[in-house]
Amino acid sequence: MTVFLGCGFAAKYREGGGNFSVPLQWMLGLRRLKLDAIWLEVLPATNDPRGDQGRIDNFQRRLREHGLGGRYCLLYQKPASDAHDLAGMRCIGMSKRALLDRLAGSNALLNLSYSIHPPFLLQFERRIFCDLDPSEIFYWMTKLEMGQSYHDEFWTIGLNVHGRDCQLPKSPLSWKTFYPLADTQLLRRRPRPTAPKFTTIGQWYWTGAVEVSGTFPDLSKKFAFEPYLDLPKRIPEACFELAMNINADDPERARLSKRGWHLVDPHHVVRTPGSYRRYIAGALGEFTAIKGVDVAWRTGWLSDRAASFLALGRPVITEDTGAARYLPKESGFEFVNGVDEAVEATKEVLGNWPHWSNHARDCAVEVFDSAKNLREIVDL
Numbered sequence: 001m002t003v004f005l006g007c008g009f010a011a012k013y014r015e016g017g018g019n020f021s022v023p024l025q026w027m028l029g030l031r032r033l034k035l036d037a038i039w040l041e042v043l044p045a046t047n048d049p050r051g052d053q054g055r056i057d058n059f060q061r062r063l064r065e066h067g068l069g070g071r072y073c074l075l076y077q078k079p080a081s082d083a084h085d086l087a088g089m090r091c092i093g094m095s096k097r098a099l100l101d102r103l104a105g106s107n108a109l110l111n112l113s114y115s116i117h118p119p120f121l122l123q124f125e126r127r128i129f130c131d132l133d134p135s136e137i138f139y140w141m142t143k144l145e146m147g148q149s150y151h152d153e154f155w156t157i158g159l160n161v162h163g164r165d166c167q168l169p170k171s172p173l174s175w176k177t178f179y180p181l182a183d184t185q186l187l188r189r190r191p192r193p194t195a196p197k198f199t200t201i202g203q204w205y206w207t208g209a210v211e212v213s214g215t216f217p218d219l220s221k222k223f224a225f226e227p228y229l230d231l232p233k234r235i236p237e238a239c240f241e242l243a244m245n246i247n248a249d250d251p252e253r254a255r256l257s258k259r260g261w262h263l264v265d266p267h268h269v270v271r272t273p274g275s276y277r278r279y280i281a282g283a284l285g286e287f288t289a290i291k292g293v294d295v296a297w298r299t300g301w302l303s304d305r306a307a308s309f310l311a312l313g314r315p316v317i318t319e320d321t322g323a324a325r326y327l328p329k330e331s332g333f334e335f336v337n338g339v340d341e342a343v344e345a346t347k348e349v350l351g352n353w354p355h356w357s358n359h360a361r362d363c364a365v366e367v368f369d370s371a372k373n374l375r376e377i378v379d380l
Contacts, residue, residue: 001106003035003378004124008042008115011059011074015267017276018201020062022132022304023112024273027068028183029370033380038094038102039063039072042115044080052076056092062273066186073099084120108378113137114147127151128377130178134158134168134299135219135291139210142169155377160300160322167297178377179326180304181370187311189361190281192353198317198346199241200288201266201279201305204252210293217292222252224289227339231287232260234343238350240287243269243279280308285315285349285356287342298322306333311364315356317345327367332360 007023023039030037041059046052056074063072073094077084091099108126109116113133121127129151131137137156141148148154154173160166161175206220217223221244232240243266246252253263270276280286286309294301300322309316310332320335327333334345334356349356 001036001108002102003030003037004040004102004107004109005030005037006040006042006109006111006116009113011041011043011055014055014058015271017270017272017274018266018305021273021276021308022181024062024066025181025183025186025304025308025370026110026112026374027071028066028186029181029374030378031068031071032183032185032371033375033378035378036102037071038099039068040075040109040116041072042075042077042084042089045076045078046080060093065274082117084117086120086123089120110377111147111151117147118150121147121150126153128153128155130377131156131158131175132304133208134161134301135293135297136208136210138168138171138299141171141173148173158299158301159326160298163298163300163322163325165298165322166300168299176377177300178373179368180302180307181373182304182307182311182364182368183370184311184365184368187277187308187364189311189313189357192357193282193284195239195282195284196237196350197239197241197283198285198287199243199279199283200286201243201270201276202245202288204242204244204246206291212293212296219291219293221289221291224291228287228289228342229256229259229261231339231342231346234339235346235350236260238284238346241283277308277312280305280314281312283309283314284353285309285317285360287317287346290319290321294321295319300326307364307368310360310368313357313361315349315353315360317342317349328359328363330359331363331367332356333363 010020013019074092076090109124110128112130134156154175155178156175159177204221209216241262243264270279302323306316315332317334324335336342336345
């Protein structure tokens with residue numbers, strides 16, 4: 001059987017090493033399971049052909065770096081369209097003939113975040129929807145068609161979607177849950193860094209939208225971090241850093257710096273999957289706040305970034321979305337609610353880092369390992 005990994009967000013964002021690392025963990029896990037796995041990446045054309053070629057070259061280079069140079073088919077779509085028709089796509093890496101040969105045999109598609117659309121989607125024998133953002137996916141699936149009519153199975157990263165306290169919109173679909181993936185052979189425990197730094201990586205602003213009690217709340221990190229802005233001043237013995245996309249002329253930079261936060265450009269420090277891993281390994285752990293709807297709705301969401309921190313032996317201080325009950329008691333996570341609890345958790349990690357590091361790594365191997373989770377999803 002050929003297992004296709006359907007993705008539509010890695011190639012087009014060439015500066016995002018963390019973004020690229022998400023499907024990379026899936027592919028490395030499939031390889032460890034010794035499956036005939038093909039990374040199927042859709043790249044819509046833009047009005048900048050030279051930029052598109054740069055994205056194609058970057059995608060191919062990153063796969064070669066991880067031993068996946070012969071395991072992909074990049075589908076360059078020109079003109080771009082929400083409808084995916086293989087006849088109108090250029091196949092890069094694997095030829096169209098080789099792709100069709102595999103589609104003629106036993107196969108399954110792991111469709112990350114509904115990256116592969118009809119009519120091409122219908123050519124796969126087994127179609128598995130893999131949700132990476134339950135608060136938005138579940139909400140919008142109650143409003144419009146997001147591929148639910150074209151898939152055979154549904155898996156979500158929202159661990160608490162069947163919990164009594166989960167407030168997600170009710171879904172008629174039969175959802176199964178999975179943990180975010182970390183390839184624990186690629187991501188191995190690293191020695192303690194010299195700097196007492198806590199960091200996180202992401203987008204400071206967010207344009208996604210879901211309706212909560214008749215309103216559309218701010219889902220940005222900017223809003224989520226507001227209760228924690230005094231954390232650096234409360235713990236001067238630690239450095240708190242944000243690798244966030246914030247423009248150089250944005251007044252947010254001065255506001256955060258005044259509160260004691262150190263800012264770095266993620267497009268510089270985590271531009272590639274390799275630099276992403278090195279950047280995480282250079283911190284004692286992660287501190288981050290979660291978008292409010294995941295906390296309020298108790299989705300049970302955990303980030304793939306947190307799984308990577310754990311695999312490298314870095315504990316994670318964050319808010320609980322309802323996921324805590326699905327983790328070992330000693331998980332490497334310290335879940336907090338408000339700045340006072342964040343201060344206490346940070347001091348605990350600083351005071352006994354080897355203890356927290358050991359539990360972080362153990363949890364990654366036991367719970368988040370990519371091959372272990374994919375064996376269940378693919379049903380081997």
